[in-house]
Amino acid sequence: MTWSNDGRDGPRGYHHGNLREALIRAALELIAQKGPAGFTFAEAARWAGVSPAAPYRHFRDRDELLANVALRGFRQFEAALAKAWDGGRPDTSAAFDRLGRAYLEFARGEPALYSAMFEGGVPLGSNPELREASDRAFAVLRQAAEKLSAQAPPGARPPALMVALHIWAMTHGIASLFGRGDSARRALPMSAEELLEAQMLIYLRGLGLSETKFGRSG
């Protein structure tokens, strides 16, 4: 850390020191508490201990701040997924298992980022930087899908893109219905991880990938 004041602690003078960072943190905190809708520019300023006019030095408006949070989210998301996938090492099965877990862990561990990314109403289209970050995160899923698809028996190989979208939909479905930290989560007789793992096994078997290579012990 090279900055002198990260926004959380200690006395400060007239200048905050790192207000931009502090505002993003405040937004995360508020989103985590009340969802992306229940977060206001003014409250973020208050949370950062600064006058309501100060944020305008750093963000044009509320939406720009929210888009920045989403951007940060996609980048962390990509990093987490890429780390888990690790190029498919040591084998596709193990790497794929890690990938799914990493997805759920991110959704559960960073509900504020996840909301900002997928439920914040941030328009992807108008923001090339954001779109690129989103695409890069998806690219990790796509890589995994390509490895999987390549191992499926020829003739029954769906396009890798489709497999990637399936993986995304399954994981997002489980994460948003059952795997969230907030109160929207529904009660479940098993963990989201178990549910996802079982689903992935069935799906992979359906792709023609053998149990021994992709089972729990594999």
Added chain:
Amino acid sequence: MTWSNDGRDGPRGYHHGNLREALIRAALELIAQKGPAGFTFAEAARWAGVSPAAPYRHFRDRDELLANVALRGFRQFEAALAKAWDGGRPDTSAAFDRLGRAYLEFARGEPALYSAMFEGGVPLGSNPELREASDRAFAVLRQAAEKLSAQAPPGARPPALMVALHIWAMTHGIASLFGRGDSARRALPMSAEELLEAQMLIYLRGLGLSETKFGRSG
């Protein structure tokens, strides 16, 4: 229709006639336009052509109105799913195919209801009526899962509840990522229906259900 004034048209006197209904419609309209967060009690009143105090005669507050919208949503949802499933007639495969399409169609055709049900932040726990409606809708998926599970080869039969949750997660995942009417939808090189159908086929094959019984022609 037995009521004299459904809230949409015509002159009315001092009494609205059917304000409760008109407010629910207004809420649907507003949610469809701006999401569940961007809808206010006052605006619903305005939309219904009534003073801002009038809604309090029918709903305790904004949340109660939103909960009513969600309740209506779950009931319509259940009806749509049950109609599509139709007891599994004429065969499980055809009925299951219809079920998935009906789900997507509902999410796409009634984005306001779908949002209120799954993204409105309406707490299910505190409202027994709402919870029951939600459970009844899920019960349709569960019935379908039981039929499917029963046709899977013994020994590789996952619990029907788990299969139902998988179906829900897959469909919800696709609906919320790709199958929505609003701008949160992401671009896709195929329709949500095609994506879902392919996914379901792979999943069912993974359950051990034969291609001939569950393929497109089956």
Added chain:
DNA sequence: TGTACATCAGTGAACGCGCGTTCACTGATGTAC
């Protein structure tokens, strides 16, 4: 090393706005007799 100056980042007061909510009220409707 010191000084003058430009730039930057935050202040605080002010504004208009729409919301949620309350209140005493009043027009309309239904019902008892």
Added chain:
DNA sequence: TGTACATCAGTGAACGCGCGTTCACTGATGTAC
């Protein structure tokens, strides 16, 4: 059939509140010489 009355459903004015946003300002920081 008519009248009196109770109940119901909506009015409209008012309130306090927090938000978004603007403005002239000022304290702090960096830089040229």
